[in-house]
Amino acid sequence: xxxxxxxxxxxxxxxxxxxxxxxxxxxxxxxxxxxxxxxxxxxxxxxxxxxxxxxxxxxxxxxxxxxxxxxxxxxxxxxxxxxxxxxxxxxxxxxxxxxxxxxxxxxxxxxxxxxxxxxxxxxxxxxxxxxxxxxxxxxxxxxxxxxxxxxxxxxxxxxxxxxxxxxxxxxxxxxxxxxxxxxxxxxxxxxxxxxxxxxxxxxxxxxxxxxxxxxxxxxxxxxxxxxxxxxxxxxxxxxxxxxxxxxxxxxxxxxxxxxxxxxxxxxxxxxxxxxxxxxxxxxxxxxxxxxxxxxxxxxxxxxxxxxxxxxxxxxxxxxxxxxx
Amino acid sequence: xxxxxxxxxxxxxxxxxxxxxxxxxxxxxxxxxxxxxxxxxxxxxxxxxxxxxxxxxxxxxxxxxxxxxxxxxxxxxxxxxxxxxxxxxxxxxxxxxxxxxxxxxxxxxxxxxxxxxxxxxxxxxxxxxxxxxxxxxxxxxxxxxxxxxxxxxxxxxxxxxxxxxxxxxxxxxxxxxxxxxxxxxxxxxxxxxxxxxxxxxxxxxxxxxxxxxxxxxxxxxxxxxxxxxxxxxxxxxxxxxxxxxxxxxxxxxxxxxxxxxxxxxxxxxxxxxxxxxxxxxxxxxxxxxxxxxxxxxxxxxxxxxxxxxxxxxxxxxxxxxxxxxxxxxxxxxxxxxxxxxxxxxxxxxxxxxxxxxxxxxxxxxxxxxxxxxx
Numbered sequence: 001x002x003x004x005x006x007x008x009x010x011x012x013x014x015x016x017x018x019x020x021x022x023x024x025x026x027x028x029x030x031x032x033x034x035x036x037x038x039x040x041x042x043x044x045x046x047x048x049x050x051x052x053x054x055x056x057x058x059x060x061x062x063x064x065x066x067x068x069x070x071x072x073x074x075x076x077x078x079x080x081x082x083x084x085x086x087x088x089x090x091x092x093x094x095x096x097x098x099x100x101x102x103x104x105x106x107x108x109x110x111x112x113x114x115x116x117x118x119x120x121x122x123x124x125x126x127x128x129x130x131x132x133x134x135x136x137x138x139x140x141x142x143x144x145x146x147x148x149x150x151x152x153x154x155x156x157x158x159x160x161x162x163x164x165x166x167x168x169x170x171x172x173x174x175x176x177x178x179x180x181x182x183x184x185x186x187x188x189x190x191x192x193x194x195x196x197x198x199x200x201x202x203x204x205x206x207x208x209x210x211x212x213x214x215x216x217x218x219x220x221x222x223x224x225x226x227x228x229x230x231x232x233x234x235x236x237x238x239x240x241x242x243x244x245x246x247x248x249x250x251x252x253x254x255x256x257x258x259x260x261x262x263x264x265x266x267x268x269x270x271x272x273x274x275x276x277x278x279x280x281x282x283x284x285x286x287x288x289x290x291x292x293x294x295x296x297x298x299x300x301x302x303x304x305x306x307x308x309x310x311x312x313x314x315x316x317x318x319x320x321x322x323x324x
Numbered sequence: 325x326x327x328x329x330x331x332x333x334x335x336x337x338x339x340x341x342x343x344x345x346x347x348x349x350x351x352x353x354x355x356x357x358x359x360x361x362x363x364x365x366x367x368x369x370x371x372x373x374x375x376x377x378x379x380x381x382x383x384x385x386x387x388x389x390x391x392x393x394x395x396x397x398x399x400x401x402x403x404x405x406x407x408x409x410x411x412x413x414x415x416x417x418x419x420x421x422x423x424x425x426x427x428x429x430x431x432x433x434x435x436x437x438x439x440x441x442x443x444x445x446x447x448x449x450x451x452x453x454x455x456x457x458x459x460x461x462x463x464x465x466x467x468x469x470x471x472x473x474x475x476x477x478x479x480x481x482x483x484x485x486x487x488x489x490x491x492x493x494x495x496x497x498x499x500x501x502x503x504x505x506x507x508x509x510x511x512x513x514x515x516x517x518x519x520x521x522x523x524x525x526x527x528x529x530x531x532x533x534x535x536x537x538x539x540x541x542x543x544x545x546x547x548x549x550x551x552x553x554x555x556x557x558x559x560x561x562x563x564x565x566x567x568x569x570x571x572x573x574x575x576x577x578x579x580x581x582x583x584x585x586x587x588x589x590x591x592x593x594x595x596x597x598x599x600x601x602x603x604x605x606x607x608x609x610x611x612x613x614x615x616x617x618x619x620x621x622x623x624x625x626x627x628x629x630x631x632x633x634x635x636x637x638x639x640x641x642x643x644x645x646x647x648x649x650x651x652x653x654x655x656x657x658x659x660x661x662x663x664x665x666x667x668x669x670x671x672x673x674x675x676x677x678x679x680x681x682x683x684x685x686x687x688x689x690x691x692x693x694x695x696x697x698x
Contacts (some may be wrong), residue, residue: 025478051478055506062467062501069471072456073405075478077471088498096461097468103663105448105457106439110666141664141672165666194669241669 002182007177009151010040010116013158014078014242016188018048020075024162025054028063028080028234031259038118038177041320064090064115068098071113076162084119084171085128091136099142109285114161120212120262121294121308122175125230126301132211132263132294137169138240138272144168144193145240149214151182153237156191164193180215194238196246206250207321208273209260210236213309217260219301219313229322239269244276251277255286256324257315260309290317327549327562332582335557337519338610340618349556351625357398357556358620360418361390361613362635366642367413367423368587371430371444374646375591380430382696384445385587386413388554391612392518393580394418395559399514399567400486405454407469407487410445411518411585415488419453423642427649439663440655443696462498463489468514470502470576473511484570486517486563492523494537503578507544510575513544514566517578518553520585525598541578553583554612557619583612592696657683 004012006169017024026044028036032055035042044053056063060081067077081087087094091146121130137145146161146168148154154172161168199214200221209217214235221231234250236242251257257277259270270291277289292309335345339450347354371383386393393414400406405417416426425437429447432440438448438457448457455463456472469487476483493499495518500697506513516536517585521528534540541548551562566577584607594652620626661668661676668676683689 004614057501057504058469059501059504061497062470062505065467065498065501066471066474066505069468069473070475071471072468073472073475075475090463092497093467096459097464100459101457102665104438104440104442104446104459106437108437108448109457144665241665241671244671292339314644 001183001185004151005182006148006151006154006172007038007040009155009184010158010172011042012184013155014041014044014260015047016155017078017159017162018052020188023074024052026078026080027056027072029058029082030055031080036080038174040172041161042082054065056285060086060090061093064093064098067113068093068101068111071111072101072109073136073320076112078094078114078116078162079134079225081115081117083129084117084133085131087117087133089139094137094143094167094169095140099140100224102166103142107150110165111167112165114158114170115159116170116172118174118177119171119283120173120175121299122212124301124304127298130299130304132261134171134239135263135268138269142166143240144238145171146193146238147173147211149173149211149235150178150180150239151184152190153197155184156189157193157237159188160190162191163190166222168193171211175212176215191237192239192273194243196243196250197235197237198232199235200231200233202254204230204254205256205258205318206232206234206254207258207260207314207318208234208236210239211262213262216309216311217314218312220318223311223315224318224322227319229318231318242272247273247276248281251281254320255284257285257289258314258321259289259293260314262308264296265291266296268293283320287321291323292317327550327565329542329550330536332550332552332561333558334552334555334559336555336615336619336678338615340615340622342557342619345557354625355622357394357418358616358626359552359634359638360394360414361616362638363378363417363423363612363642364390364414366639367417367426368509370642370646372591374430376555379650380444382444383430383591385585385591385669386411388584388586388607388612389518389520390414390558391616392516392553392559392583395556396486396488396516396563398560399563400453400484401517404484404486404567405456405469405472407456407472407485408458408486409463409490409493409518410446410458410460411490416447416449416455419455421449421452423645424648425449427645428652431649431652432654433649433652434655435649435652437651439659454685463493463498463502466493466496466498466502467505469513469597470506470509470511473513474504474509477512481570482512484512484514484567486514486516488518490523491517491519491521491528491531491537492526493517494540495531502542503541503546503576506576507546510573512570513576514563514570515576515578516563517580518583519580520583521603522585522589522595522599524589524593533547534654536580538578538580545577546578548578548580550580550582553581554610554615556616
């Protein structure tokens with residue numbers, strides 16, 4: 001066990017996968033000598049050579065397009081998109097190609113690849129270094145979408161994603177890269193995809209959240225506890241395919257639900273959770289599902305701390321739902 | 325013979341003469357090429373009839389492009405990979421994909437490798453050659469070919485990857501990223517631009533202001549060459565040179581094959597609405613099949629009787645394939661839900677169970693009478 005930041009856990013996960021499986025390649029913009037703009041791939045080129053970890057031209061479409069071809073032809077590519085905000089030139093490759101290849105070829109061709117990308121706000125990155133675009137991708141059958149929130153999960157989910165036979169979009173909450181630390185087992189372990197994690201036990205209200213919203217929610221839950229609200233915090237970890245049964249069990253068990261995400265509200269992931277509960281657990285609910293989300297605006301720079309859901313907004317929602 | 329980006333290489337003259345050129349192909353190989361071209365033409369004609377009579381929904385005419393398809397395919401080994409466009413029937417047929425397999429796809433039936441999920445023409449084969457699953461977006465397969473090639477190169481294999489696309493495809497994002505990556509990585513890829521003059525209804529001068537397409541390779545550090553796409557030997561020659569160079573580690577090549585689509589973009593398209601009639605006249609005189617027949621006749625390998633017999637045999641083969649494929653029923657309902665992921669996730673399984681249950685209670689859904697593209 002080592003005490004690592006989330007960023008170090010990612011690096012450890014990549015390193016472990018590359019060591020265990022010679023078909024794993026890591027590439028993207030500035031991931032080689034520099035080790036990535038956040039240093040997630042630090043020293044991988046030094047330790048595994050330039051055939052295993054290398055820089056590419058500045059082209060997200062090319063990075064993902066090539067990754068698909070590599071995956072088709074026997075490799076396990078782990079491509080980095082420098083910021084999730086820059087992934088959109090590759091949207092066609094992800095949505096039209098990687099996600100549909102198995103289906104459209106009747107299983108003759110597949111694309112077992114991982115696209116890692118830092119996402120979310122909290123670093124004063126403005127419109128184009130802060131976005132949370134998970135909803136675009138969660139609308140895509142054939143794709144898996146994973147978001148870790150702890151160093152332990154970051155490594156274990158990344159290793160599960162790399163071993164997965166289907167394409168995985170691995171969203172790394174950059175606000176947590178260096179702000180969270182935790183025990184990370186050595187060697188190769190996998191946190192199974194499509195499983196939830198109970199980040200805090202509680203009986204009265206369930207909060208579903210993921211990524212950088214998990215610590216925000218935990219802080220609000222502690223404050224709520226002081227006023228007598230016992231809050232359960234569920235880290236969704238994998239958004240697609242979602243453990244729907246698990247979500248419904250938690251929702252039914254407390255009868256009161258809050259969903260928290262950074263992304264804009266309209267057609268956001270919270271809408272899916274809310275609809276799922278409305279369709280399958282309405283008779284268990286004691287209060288409406290409340291969403292705490294980013295605003296339906298682009299992501300501001302100077303005032304980002306007002307845009308991002310914080311413990312105050314989550315606490316408001318907890319009280320509203322608990323006292324409904 | 326100098327290979328350039330502006331003067332198309334030609335080997336077979338319109339009269340079938342080759343000025344002493346030795347194609348270095350046996351009689352059997354020459355006749356195999358000829359037969360593949362006949363297969364394309366027969367497949368095309370029968371699919372048009374099937375579409376016009378409402379028995380299949382869609383097809384892509386290949387007439388006029390056969391020499392490009394077969395000439396390029398003939399330069400590849402079975403261990404090489406083809407990342408085809410949707411107008412590459414001849415590449416599959418040359419390499420021995422059974423016409424029946426292709427017809428299963430045209431009907432989208434239960435035997436179709438893609439399980440009826442795609443429109444007709446969107447073939448996918450892994451045998452007898454990798455003929456990679458076709459998607460409809462333009463140019464997306466170009467960087468994929470480069471990635472697949474990079475994988476082979478890293479493993480020290482000498483496999484070559486051919487990516488085929490049209491003149492319109494050169495305007496796509498994938499063309500730029502694919503050629504750029506291949507140039508940087510010196511990937512074993514042959515980029516084949518089938519310049520047939522038209523991207524649906526848009527002529528090449530509305531596609532690019534550059535002097536042709538082969539010259540675009542230069543900006544990526546990739547040799548470009550233009551060739552008469554209706555000349556089987558010329559296409560084979562330039563492709564073979566590109567393949568040999570790629571196999572030896574010399575990197576990619578961009579080939580522009582100048583040819584012409586004698587039919588519409590698809591069976592839903594009427595080219596007479598936008599192609600000037602004189603273009604059809606011009607290219608009709610340059611028909612790739614007729615030109616190759618003249619060569620074969622001059623070489624003493626073909627005569628009218630043999631040609632007629634072969635044509636009948638090929639037409640019968642395609643017609644039989646169409647009849648057989650039409651007899652096969654649609655894919656099972658479960659194929660709507662399988663192959664999305666390696667394992668069916670719970671939410672998709674439940675959606676499937678819901679549909680099966682609905683069918684049991686209220687009867688099956690009825691196929692609409694919608695015809696592409698309405």
